[in-house]
Amino acid sequence: MARGGPGGRLRSGLGGVLADTRPLAVPAFRRLWIANIVTVVGAQLTVVAVPAQIYAMTGSSAYVGLTGVFGLVPLVVFGLWGGALADWMDRRTLLLLTTVGLIVTSGLFWLQSALALEQVWLLLGLFSVQQAFFAVNQPARSAIIPKLLPDHLIPAASSLNTTVMQGGAIAGPLVGGALIPLLGFSWLYLADTLTLFATLAAVVSLPALPASGAASVPGLSSVIEGFAYLRTQPILLMSFVVDIIAMVFGMPRALFPEIADTSFGGPGEGGIAFALLFAAIPAGAVLGGVFSGWVSRVARQGLAVVVAICVWGAAMAAFGLAVGLAGGTALPLLPFAVAALVVGGAADMVSSVFRNTMLLTAADDAVRGRLQGVFIVVVAGGPRVADVAHGASAAVVGTAVAAAGGGLLVVVGTVAAALLVPAFVRYRVALPPPASKP
DSSP, rough: OTSSSHHHHHHHHHHHHSOOOOGGGSSHHHHHHHHHHHHHHHHHHHHHHHHHHHHHHOOOOOHHHHHHHHHHHHHHHHHHHHHHHHHTSSSHOOOHHHHHHHHHHHHHHHHHHHOOOOOOOHHHHHHHHHHHHHHHHHHHHHHHHHHSSSSGGGGHHHHHHHHHHHHHHHHHHHHHHHHHHHHHHHHHHHHHHHHHHHHHEEEEEEOOOOOOOOOOOSHHHHHHHHHHHHHHHHHHHHHHHEEEEOOHHOOOOHHHHHHHISSSSOOOSOOHHHHHHHHHHHHHHOOOOOOOOTTTSOOOHHHHHHHHHHHHHHHHHHHHHHHHTTTSSSOOOOOHHHHHHHHHHHHHHHHHHHHHHHHHHSSSSSHHHHHHHHHHHHHHHHHHHHHHHHHHHHHHHHHOOOOOHHHHHHHHHHHHHHHOOHHHHOOOOOOOOOHHHH
């Protein structure tokens, strides 16, 4: 068939829409990305197993809730310190040390389960240590991407990485939930331990990745230096501000159990509506990643972030509207609510890709690790603050108003921030010239 025929045009059109896989042509990035597919699913098995095992041991949701505290505090503290480390020492060495730490802690999860120690505080302590290693690992892992890829491929690389993470957020809980009754907790922990060796092998194959040497010895002063640098960079600072607006006001996941029960007629615990609501946002993010071939062709990245977050806010408002109209009646509004969450998930993926691209390309390498540490803290902390805010507001105004009102506040807050810092909306990057056709 001639290249200009219908089949050729279809393939060309899909190539412009489907995920841009050019970063996978770089061997070092490809090895890390493929390894991440394996390890993300394994990590999600532990994410499922830890609260499930705690509940099985104690029968208390209060103890399960402690995983939020034991997880968030290390993420904040060690995320910031890990960013400082990534600006001070060889990033490959840091990745090796933290990956080994993750393997050891995952192996200890397996050991405590296999020995049936039944010690909830031991389990929470191991979870806290694991989150600390993860928090140190992630800033270095993100900061090395500009060392492996040219700037014009970083949006595509961010999209590929986000797609894998969100895919794991769907597959891991589904697989883990099905396997726990069949195999028990220890086998899930063992699977997580073994899959981490794929990442270790990929990290070992990396070249030396020394930091620029501009950072002081890691400590509080080094972290403060990173924040001082951020204060002088309004574009980068705004990328954090708009994300905080999006997550704190717009993430309604704390309301999902009550909404599934009272608005969509699900059982008090679990059920199809419950599962669909929790899976919808990551599913939307995966779809957004699959059809993200266009992100590398966007020059006005600041405007793209603003639009994406406004779409996220509008989608959450639409979700709240569906919840309000359902109100426990027989109206078939669950598909509409799920669709709104899926759209929101796709928009959030787009926002995340461009915000992370800005951090990786616009920041000096000397502070890139510390800014990635701040990014980890914002990404992890924003939804947790949202859980508290939405839970409190729903107790006063109801779940529908809390969800819809939060979505509208996202739109208003994002537009206001864009008007206050118009340089963010005007921010653009230079795109490489299009490849000539043979």
